Amino acid sequence: MPIAGAGLEGVVATTSSICYIDGEAGVLSYNGYNIHTLAENATFEEVIYLLWHGKLPTAPQLIELKLSLASERAIPSEVAAFLKSVPQGSPMDVLRTAVSMLSLYDPLARDNSIAASTKKASKLMSQVSTLVTSFDRLRKGQEPVQGDPSLSYAANFLYTLSGKKPNALMERVFDIALILHADHELNASTFAARVTAATLSDIHSAVTSAIGALKGPLHGGANEDVIRMLLATGSPDDAVEKVRSDLANKVKIPGFGHRVYRVLDPRAVHLRKLSEELGRGTGHLDLYEKSARVEEVIKREKDLNANVDFYSASTYYSLGIPVDLFTPIFAVSRMSGWTAHILEQYRNNRLIRPRADYTGEPDGQPWIPIESRA
Numbered sequence: 001m002p003i004a005g006a007g008l009e010g011v012v013a014t015t016s017s018i019c020y021i022d023g024e025a026g027v028l029s030y031n032g033y034n035i036h037t038l039a040e041n042a043t044f045e046e047v048i049y050l051l052w053h054g055k056l057p058t059a060p061q062l063i064e065l066k067l068s069l070a071s072e073r074a075i076p077s078e079v080a081a082f083l084k085s086v087p088q089g090s091p092m093d094v095l096r097t098a099v100s101m102l103s104l105y106d107p108l109a110r111d112n113s114i115a116a117s118t119k120k121a122s123k124l125m126s127q128v129s130t131l132v133t134s135f136d137r138l139r140k141g142q143e144p145v146q147g148d149p150s151l152s153y154a155a156n157f158l159y160t161l162s163g164k165k166p167n168a169l170m171e172r173v174f175d176i177a178l179i180l181h182a183d184h185e186l187n188a189s190t191f192a193a194r195v196t197a198a199t200l201s202d203i204h205s206a207v208t209s210a211i212g213a214l215k216g217p218l219h220g221g222a223n224e225d226v227i228r229m230l231l232a233t234g235s236p237d238d239a240v241e242k243v244r245s246d247l248a249n250k251v252k253i254p255g256f257g258h259r260v261y262r263v264l265d266p267r268a269v270h271l272r273k274l275s276e277e278l279g280r281g282t283g284h285l286d287l288y289e290k291s292a293r294v295e296e297v298i299k300r301e302k303d304l305n306a307n308v309d310f311y312s313a314s315t316y317y318s319l320g321i322p323v324d325l326f327t328p329i330f331a332v333s334r335m336s337g338w339t340a341h342i343l344e345q346y347r348n349n350r351l352i353r354p355r356a357d358y359t360g361e362p363d364g365q366p367w368i369p370i371e372s373r374a
Protein backbone atom coordinates (compact mmCIF):
# COMPACT_ATOMS: atom_id res chain seq x y z
CA MET A 1 0.00 0.00 0.00
CA PRO A 2 1.56 3.40 -0.94
CA ILE A 3 2.08 5.65 2.07
CA ALA A 4 0.91 9.26 1.91
CA GLY A 5 3.44 11.96 2.79
CA ALA A 6 3.58 13.12 6.42
CA GLY A 7 0.57 15.23 7.26
CA LEU A 8 -1.19 13.87 4.12
CA GLU A 9 0.68 16.50 2.10
CA GLY A 10 -0.37 16.47 -1.53
CA VAL A 11 -3.07 13.84 -0.96
CA VAL A 12 -6.35 14.47 -2.79
CA ALA A 13 -8.92 13.06 -0.39
CA THR A 14 -12.24 13.95 -2.01
CA THR A 15 -13.94 15.72 -4.87
CA SER A 16 -15.65 19.01 -4.08
CA SER A 17 -17.22 21.76 -6.13
CA ILE A 18 -17.00 24.41 -3.41
CA CYS A 19 -13.50 25.81 -3.34
CA TYR A 20 -10.55 25.82 -5.76
CA ILE A 21 -6.94 26.58 -4.83
CA ASP A 22 -3.89 26.74 -7.08
CA GLY A 23 -1.06 26.99 -4.57
CA GLU A 24 1.63 27.60 -7.21
CA ALA A 25 -0.21 30.49 -8.82
CA GLY A 26 -1.85 31.89 -5.68
CA VAL A 27 -5.40 31.39 -6.96
CA LEU A 28 -8.37 30.92 -4.66
CA SER A 29 -11.98 30.83 -5.77
CA TYR A 30 -15.34 29.85 -4.32
CA ASN A 31 -17.55 28.04 -6.84
CA GLY A 32 -15.57 29.63 -9.66
CA TYR A 33 -15.64 33.19 -8.30
CA ASN A 34 -12.12 34.44 -7.74
CA ILE A 35 -11.44 35.67 -4.22
CA HIS A 36 -10.37 39.09 -5.57
CA THR A 37 -13.70 39.44 -7.42
CA LEU A 38 -15.56 38.49 -4.25
CA ALA A 39 -13.53 40.76 -1.97
CA GLU A 40 -14.15 43.68 -4.30
CA ASN A 41 -17.84 43.08 -5.03
CA ALA A 42 -19.60 40.63 -2.75
CA THR A 43 -21.14 40.87 0.69
CA PHE A 44 -20.57 38.08 3.21
CA GLU A 45 -24.25 37.06 2.89
CA GLU A 46 -23.82 36.59 -0.88
CA VAL A 47 -20.77 34.43 -0.19
CA ILE A 48 -22.69 32.30 2.32
CA TYR A 49 -25.37 31.73 -0.32
CA LEU A 50 -22.72 30.97 -2.95
CA LEU A 51 -21.02 28.37 -0.76
CA TRP A 52 -24.30 26.70 0.17
CA HIS A 53 -25.96 26.75 -3.25
CA GLY A 54 -23.10 26.93 -5.75
CA LYS A 55 -24.41 30.11 -7.35
CA LEU A 56 -24.88 33.76 -6.45
CA PRO A 57 -28.30 34.66 -5.04
CA THR A 58 -30.87 36.65 -6.95
CA ALA A 59 -32.21 39.73 -5.16
CA PRO A 60 -35.23 37.87 -3.65
CA GLN A 61 -33.02 34.93 -2.62
CA LEU A 62 -30.63 37.30 -0.88
CA ILE A 63 -33.46 39.00 0.99
CA GLU A 64 -34.77 35.62 2.07
CA LEU A 65 -31.34 34.55 3.31
CA LYS A 66 -30.86 37.79 5.25
CA LEU A 67 -34.31 37.46 6.82
CA SER A 68 -33.67 33.92 7.91
CA LEU A 69 -30.19 34.77 9.28
CA ALA A 70 -31.68 37.68 11.24
CA SER A 71 -34.58 35.62 12.58
CA GLU A 72 -32.48 32.72 13.91
CA ARG A 73 -29.98 34.54 16.08
CA ALA A 74 -31.49 33.71 19.45
CA ILE A 75 -29.77 31.08 21.56
CA PRO A 76 -31.53 28.83 24.10
CA SER A 77 -31.63 30.25 27.65
CA GLU A 78 -29.68 27.19 28.90
CA VAL A 79 -26.82 28.02 26.51
CA ALA A 80 -26.96 31.71 27.53
CA ALA A 81 -26.73 30.59 31.16
CA PHE A 82 -23.72 28.44 30.30
CA LEU A 83 -21.99 31.44 28.67
CA LYS A 84 -22.61 33.43 31.83
CA SER A 85 -21.27 30.67 34.06
CA VAL A 86 -17.74 30.54 32.55
CA PRO A 87 -16.45 34.13 32.51
CA GLN A 88 -12.79 33.04 32.65
CA GLY A 89 -13.14 30.46 29.88
CA SER A 90 -11.05 30.69 26.72
CA PRO A 91 -13.46 31.92 24.03
CA MET A 92 -12.59 29.06 21.65
CA ASP A 93 -13.25 26.46 24.36
CA VAL A 94 -16.49 28.21 25.26
CA LEU A 95 -17.52 28.38 21.60
CA ARG A 96 -16.72 24.70 21.01
CA THR A 97 -18.76 23.68 24.05
CA ALA A 98 -21.63 26.06 23.33
CA VAL A 99 -21.99 24.94 19.69
CA SER A 100 -22.10 21.35 20.86
CA MET A 101 -24.67 22.32 23.52
CA LEU A 102 -26.93 23.98 20.93
CA SER A 103 -27.79 20.57 19.53
CA LEU A 104 -29.36 19.57 22.86
CA TYR A 105 -32.03 22.24 22.38
CA ASP A 106 -32.48 22.03 18.62
CA PRO A 107 -35.84 20.45 17.76
CA LEU A 108 -34.25 18.98 14.62
CA ALA A 109 -31.29 17.48 16.50
CA ARG A 110 -32.22 13.88 15.74
CA ASP A 111 -33.18 14.52 12.13
CA ASN A 112 -30.09 14.12 9.97
CA SER A 113 -31.87 14.38 6.64
CA ILE A 114 -30.37 16.84 4.14
CA ALA A 115 -33.41 19.08 4.56
CA ALA A 116 -33.07 19.25 8.35
CA SER A 117 -29.28 19.61 8.15
CA THR A 118 -29.69 22.53 5.75
CA LYS A 119 -31.99 24.25 8.26
CA LYS A 120 -29.57 23.54 11.07
CA ALA A 121 -26.70 24.98 8.98
CA SER A 122 -28.59 28.24 8.59
CA LYS A 123 -29.37 28.41 12.30
CA LEU A 124 -25.76 27.65 13.25
CA MET A 125 -24.60 30.44 10.94
CA SER A 126 -26.81 32.90 12.84
CA GLN A 127 -26.22 31.57 16.32
CA VAL A 128 -22.42 31.41 16.11
CA SER A 129 -22.29 35.20 15.96
CA THR A 130 -24.56 35.49 19.01
CA LEU A 131 -22.44 33.00 20.96
CA VAL A 132 -19.20 34.93 20.40
CA THR A 133 -20.55 38.43 21.03
CA SER A 134 -22.75 37.45 23.99
CA PHE A 135 -19.91 35.61 25.69
CA ASP A 136 -17.61 38.60 25.35
CA ARG A 137 -20.18 40.96 26.85
CA LEU A 138 -21.16 38.61 29.65
CA ARG A 139 -17.57 38.08 30.75
CA LYS A 140 -17.20 41.86 30.97
CA GLY A 141 -20.31 42.08 33.14
CA GLN A 142 -22.39 43.61 30.31
CA GLU A 143 -25.75 42.45 29.03
CA PRO A 144 -25.82 40.90 25.53
CA VAL A 145 -27.06 43.28 22.84
CA GLN A 146 -30.13 42.29 20.85
CA GLY A 147 -29.30 41.99 17.13
CA ASP A 148 -30.61 44.59 14.68
CA PRO A 149 -32.32 42.90 11.70
CA SER A 150 -31.68 45.94 9.51
CA LEU A 151 -27.90 45.44 9.76
CA SER A 152 -25.67 43.25 7.61
CA TYR A 153 -24.12 40.13 9.17
CA ALA A 154 -20.81 41.99 9.57
CA ALA A 155 -22.32 45.18 11.01
CA ASN A 156 -24.58 43.23 13.35
CA PHE A 157 -21.61 41.28 14.69
CA LEU A 158 -19.70 44.48 15.50
CA TYR A 159 -22.85 46.09 16.91
CA THR A 160 -23.71 43.18 19.20
CA LEU A 161 -20.07 43.03 20.33
CA SER A 162 -19.60 46.69 21.23
CA GLY A 163 -23.15 48.03 21.51
CA LYS A 164 -22.25 50.69 18.90
CA LYS A 165 -23.15 50.67 15.23
CA PRO A 166 -19.94 50.49 13.19
CA ASN A 167 -19.12 53.18 10.64
CA ALA A 168 -19.14 52.30 6.93
CA LEU A 169 -15.38 51.64 6.78
CA MET A 170 -15.42 49.30 9.78
CA GLU A 171 -18.40 47.42 8.40
CA ARG A 172 -16.85 46.98 4.96
CA VAL A 173 -13.46 45.95 6.35
CA PHE A 174 -15.06 43.33 8.60
CA ASP A 175 -17.32 42.13 5.80
CA ILE A 176 -14.31 41.58 3.53
CA ALA A 177 -12.45 39.79 6.34
CA LEU A 178 -15.42 37.43 6.73
CA ILE A 179 -15.48 36.81 2.96
CA LEU A 180 -11.75 36.04 2.89
CA HIS A 181 -11.97 33.49 5.73
CA ALA A 182 -15.20 31.81 4.58
CA ASP A 183 -13.75 28.72 2.95
CA HIS A 184 -10.45 27.13 2.04
CA GLU A 185 -10.93 23.69 0.51
CA LEU A 186 -9.75 20.78 2.67
CA ASN A 187 -8.01 22.77 5.40
CA ALA A 188 -7.57 20.89 8.69
CA SER A 189 -10.83 22.01 10.31
CA THR A 190 -12.95 21.40 7.21
CA PHE A 191 -11.37 17.97 6.84
CA ALA A 192 -12.21 17.26 10.50
CA ALA A 193 -15.80 18.36 9.83
CA ARG A 194 -16.07 16.12 6.78
CA VAL A 195 -14.58 13.11 8.58
CA THR A 196 -17.21 13.48 11.32
CA ALA A 197 -20.03 14.08 8.83
CA ALA A 198 -18.94 11.03 6.83
CA THR A 199 -19.83 8.76 9.76
CA LEU A 200 -23.35 10.20 9.27
CA SER A 201 -23.07 11.96 12.59
CA ASP A 202 -25.04 15.20 12.92
CA ILE A 203 -24.03 18.68 11.74
CA HIS A 204 -23.47 20.04 15.28
CA SER A 205 -20.99 17.23 15.94
CA ALA A 206 -19.21 17.88 12.65
CA VAL A 207 -18.92 21.62 13.35
CA THR A 208 -17.74 20.92 16.91
CA SER A 209 -14.93 18.75 15.48
CA ALA A 210 -14.03 21.61 13.15
CA ILE A 211 -13.88 24.19 15.95
CA GLY A 212 -11.53 21.92 17.90
CA ALA A 213 -9.22 21.67 14.89
CA LEU A 214 -9.36 25.39 14.10
CA LYS A 215 -8.23 26.30 17.61
CA GLY A 216 -4.67 25.00 17.19
CA PRO A 217 -1.81 27.47 16.62
CA LEU A 218 -0.87 25.80 13.33
CA HIS A 219 -4.36 26.65 12.00
CA GLY A 220 -6.77 29.38 13.12
CA GLY A 221 -5.02 30.00 16.42
CA ALA A 222 -2.16 31.66 14.53
CA ASN A 223 -3.90 35.06 14.26
CA GLU A 224 -3.87 35.49 18.04
CA ASP A 225 -0.18 34.53 18.18
CA VAL A 226 0.57 37.12 15.48
CA ILE A 227 -0.93 40.02 17.40
CA ARG A 228 0.72 38.90 20.65
CA MET A 229 4.06 38.88 18.83
CA LEU A 230 3.44 42.36 17.38
CA LEU A 231 2.26 43.83 20.68
CA ALA A 232 5.17 42.31 22.62
CA THR A 233 7.73 44.19 20.54
CA GLY A 234 8.33 47.94 20.48
CA SER A 235 9.54 49.45 17.22
CA PRO A 236 9.57 47.75 13.80
CA ASP A 237 13.32 47.19 14.40
CA ASP A 238 12.56 45.35 17.66
CA ALA A 239 10.00 43.18 15.87
CA VAL A 240 12.50 42.32 13.15
CA GLU A 241 15.13 41.45 15.76
CA LYS A 242 12.69 39.16 17.60
CA VAL A 243 11.69 37.41 14.39
CA ARG A 244 15.33 36.95 13.34
CA SER A 245 16.16 35.41 16.69
CA ASP A 246 13.12 33.12 16.49
CA LEU A 247 14.12 32.02 13.01
CA ALA A 248 17.67 31.32 14.20
CA ASN A 249 16.18 29.20 17.00
CA LYS A 250 13.95 27.33 14.55
CA VAL A 251 10.81 28.82 16.09
CA LYS A 252 7.96 29.08 13.59
CA ILE A 253 6.75 32.63 13.01
CA PRO A 254 2.96 32.80 13.28
CA GLY A 255 1.23 34.10 10.18
CA PHE A 256 3.87 32.75 7.76
CA GLY A 257 4.12 29.65 5.63
CA HIS A 258 1.37 27.52 4.19
CA ARG A 259 0.85 23.89 3.27
CA VAL A 260 -0.62 24.72 -0.13
CA TYR A 261 0.52 28.19 -1.23
CA ARG A 262 4.02 28.49 -2.64
CA VAL A 263 3.43 32.18 -3.38
CA LEU A 264 1.67 34.93 -1.43
CA ASP A 265 -1.70 33.86 -0.02
CA PRO A 266 -4.17 35.86 -2.15
CA ARG A 267 -6.20 36.65 0.97
CA ALA A 268 -3.19 38.37 2.54
CA VAL A 269 -3.16 40.90 -0.33
CA HIS A 270 -6.53 42.27 0.79
CA LEU A 271 -5.89 42.00 4.50
CA ARG A 272 -2.63 43.91 4.13
CA LYS A 273 -4.52 46.72 2.39
CA LEU A 274 -7.31 46.69 4.98
CA SER A 275 -4.83 46.67 7.86
CA GLU A 276 -3.16 49.79 6.45
CA GLU A 277 -6.42 51.57 5.66
CA LEU A 278 -7.95 50.86 9.02
CA GLY A 279 -4.70 51.47 10.91
CA ARG A 280 -4.54 54.93 9.34
CA GLY A 281 -8.10 55.66 10.41
CA THR A 282 -7.83 54.33 13.96
CA GLY A 283 -4.34 55.32 15.05
CA HIS A 284 -2.88 51.79 14.86
CA LEU A 285 -0.74 52.36 11.79
CA ASP A 286 2.30 51.33 13.87
CA LEU A 287 1.02 47.74 13.86
CA TYR A 288 0.69 47.77 10.10
CA GLU A 289 4.17 49.28 9.72
CA LYS A 290 5.65 46.68 12.05
CA SER A 291 3.86 43.91 10.16
CA ALA A 292 5.11 45.20 6.80
CA ARG A 293 8.73 45.26 8.02
CA VAL A 294 8.46 41.74 9.42
CA GLU A 295 6.89 40.50 6.20
CA GLU A 296 9.63 42.06 4.09
CA VAL A 297 12.45 40.57 6.22
CA ILE A 298 10.95 37.06 6.35
CA LYS A 299 10.35 37.08 2.62
CA ARG A 300 13.88 38.28 1.86
CA GLU A 301 15.70 36.06 4.33
CA LYS A 302 13.57 32.89 4.33
CA ASP A 303 11.45 33.23 1.21
CA LEU A 304 8.37 32.65 3.38
CA ASN A 305 5.11 34.37 2.54
CA ALA A 306 2.50 35.86 4.84
CA ASN A 307 -0.68 33.83 5.13
CA VAL A 308 -4.28 34.87 5.92
CA ASP A 309 -3.56 35.15 9.64
CA PHE A 310 -0.77 37.68 9.43
CA TYR A 311 -2.60 40.85 8.45
CA SER A 312 -5.98 39.75 9.81
CA ALA A 313 -4.39 40.17 13.25
CA SER A 314 -3.67 43.90 12.94
CA THR A 315 -6.95 44.40 11.07
CA TYR A 316 -9.03 42.90 13.89
CA TYR A 317 -6.99 44.80 16.49
CA SER A 318 -7.70 48.08 14.71
CA LEU A 319 -11.39 47.19 14.73
CA GLY A 320 -11.18 47.11 18.53
CA ILE A 321 -11.82 43.37 18.74
CA PRO A 322 -10.38 41.65 21.86
CA VAL A 323 -7.35 39.50 20.97
CA ASP A 324 -8.79 36.23 22.22
CA LEU A 325 -11.78 36.64 19.91
CA PHE A 326 -9.64 36.59 16.75
CA THR A 327 -9.86 32.81 16.34
CA PRO A 328 -13.57 32.66 17.29
CA ILE A 329 -14.17 35.25 14.55
CA PHE A 330 -12.37 32.96 12.12
CA ALA A 331 -14.88 30.29 13.24
CA VAL A 332 -17.81 32.66 12.67
CA SER A 333 -16.74 33.18 9.07
CA ARG A 334 -15.66 29.58 8.41
CA MET A 335 -19.02 28.31 9.68
CA SER A 336 -20.24 29.09 6.15
CA GLY A 337 -17.58 26.89 4.54
CA TRP A 338 -17.78 24.11 7.13
CA THR A 339 -21.53 23.77 6.74
CA ALA A 340 -21.27 23.87 2.92
CA HIS A 341 -18.73 21.03 3.03
CA ILE A 342 -20.75 19.01 5.56
CA LEU A 343 -23.84 19.25 3.35
CA GLU A 344 -21.77 18.29 0.30
CA GLN A 345 -20.40 15.30 2.23
CA TYR A 346 -23.93 14.17 3.18
CA ARG A 347 -25.06 14.44 -0.43
CA ASN A 348 -22.39 12.07 -1.67
CA ASN A 349 -21.21 10.20 1.36
CA ARG A 350 -18.72 7.46 1.93
CA LEU A 351 -17.08 6.79 5.30
CA ILE A 352 -13.62 8.40 5.48
CA ARG A 353 -11.36 5.78 6.96
CA PRO A 354 -7.73 5.76 5.84
CA ARG A 355 -5.08 3.28 6.95
CA ALA A 356 -1.90 3.62 9.01
CA ASP A 357 1.46 2.09 8.19
CA TYR A 358 2.11 0.09 11.37
CA THR A 359 5.58 0.58 12.87
CA GLY A 360 5.15 -1.15 16.28
CA GLU A 361 6.11 -4.59 17.56
CA PRO A 362 5.10 -7.54 15.35
CA ASP A 363 1.89 -9.41 16.09
CA GLY A 364 2.14 -12.50 18.31
CA GLN A 365 3.98 -11.12 21.36
CA PRO A 366 3.82 -13.62 24.25
CA TRP A 367 1.52 -12.58 27.14
CA ILE A 368 3.50 -11.34 30.19
CA PRO A 369 1.85 -11.87 33.60
CA ILE A 370 1.63 -8.53 35.49
CA GLU A 371 4.12 -9.56 38.21
CA SER A 372 6.76 -10.27 35.56
CA ARG A 373 6.48 -6.95 33.71
CA ALA A 374 9.41 -4.54 33.85
Ligand SMILES: CC(C)(COP(=O)(O)OP(=O)(O)OC[C@H]1O[C@@H](n2cnc3c(N)ncnc32)[C@H](O)[C@@H]1OP(=O)(O)O)[C@@H](O)C(=O)NCCC(=O)NCCS
Pocket (backbone or CB within 6 Å): 007, 217, 218, 219, 220, 222, 247, 251, 252, 253, 254, 255, 256, 257, 258, 259, 260, 304, 307, 308, 309
Ligand atom coordinates in the same frame (compact mmCIF):
# COMPACT_ATOMS: atom_id res chain seq x y z
C1 LIG B 1 1.17 26.58 8.13
C2 LIG B 1 2.19 25.54 8.50
C3 LIG B 1 1.66 24.70 9.67
C4 LIG B 1 2.42 24.64 7.29
O1 LIG B 1 3.20 23.59 7.72
P1 LIG B 1 3.85 22.54 6.74
O2 LIG B 1 3.19 22.53 5.43
O3 LIG B 1 3.90 21.25 7.50
O4 LIG B 1 5.28 23.12 6.48
P2 LIG B 1 6.61 22.80 7.30
O5 LIG B 1 6.37 23.06 8.75
O6 LIG B 1 7.07 21.43 6.91
O7 LIG B 1 7.57 23.89 6.73
C5 LIG B 1 8.38 23.78 5.55
C6 LIG B 1 9.66 24.57 5.79
O8 LIG B 1 9.33 25.96 5.95
C7 LIG B 1 9.68 26.41 7.25
N1 LIG B 1 8.58 27.17 7.79
C8 LIG B 1 7.25 27.00 7.49
N2 LIG B 1 6.51 27.89 8.15
C9 LIG B 1 7.37 28.62 8.88
C10 LIG B 1 7.19 29.69 9.77
N3 LIG B 1 5.96 30.17 10.02
N4 LIG B 1 8.28 30.22 10.35
C11 LIG B 1 9.50 29.74 10.09
N5 LIG B 1 9.75 28.73 9.25
C12 LIG B 1 8.69 28.17 8.66
C13 LIG B 1 9.87 25.14 8.09
O9 LIG B 1 10.76 25.32 9.16
C14 LIG B 1 10.39 24.19 7.05
O10 LIG B 1 11.74 24.47 6.82
P3 LIG B 1 12.81 23.28 6.67
O11 LIG B 1 12.37 22.53 5.44
O12 LIG B 1 14.11 24.00 6.55
O13 LIG B 1 12.68 22.47 7.91
C15 LIG B 1 3.54 26.21 8.90
O14 LIG B 1 3.96 27.04 7.85
C16 LIG B 1 3.42 26.99 10.20
O15 LIG B 1 3.60 26.41 11.29
N6 LIG B 1 3.14 28.32 10.11
C17 LIG B 1 2.95 29.13 11.30
C18 LIG B 1 1.56 28.96 11.85
C19 LIG B 1 0.53 29.61 10.95
O16 LIG B 1 0.66 30.75 10.54
N7 LIG B 1 -0.55 28.88 10.71
C20 LIG B 1 -1.67 29.37 9.92
C21 LIG B 1 -1.69 28.75 8.57
S1 LIG B 1 -2.90 29.49 7.51
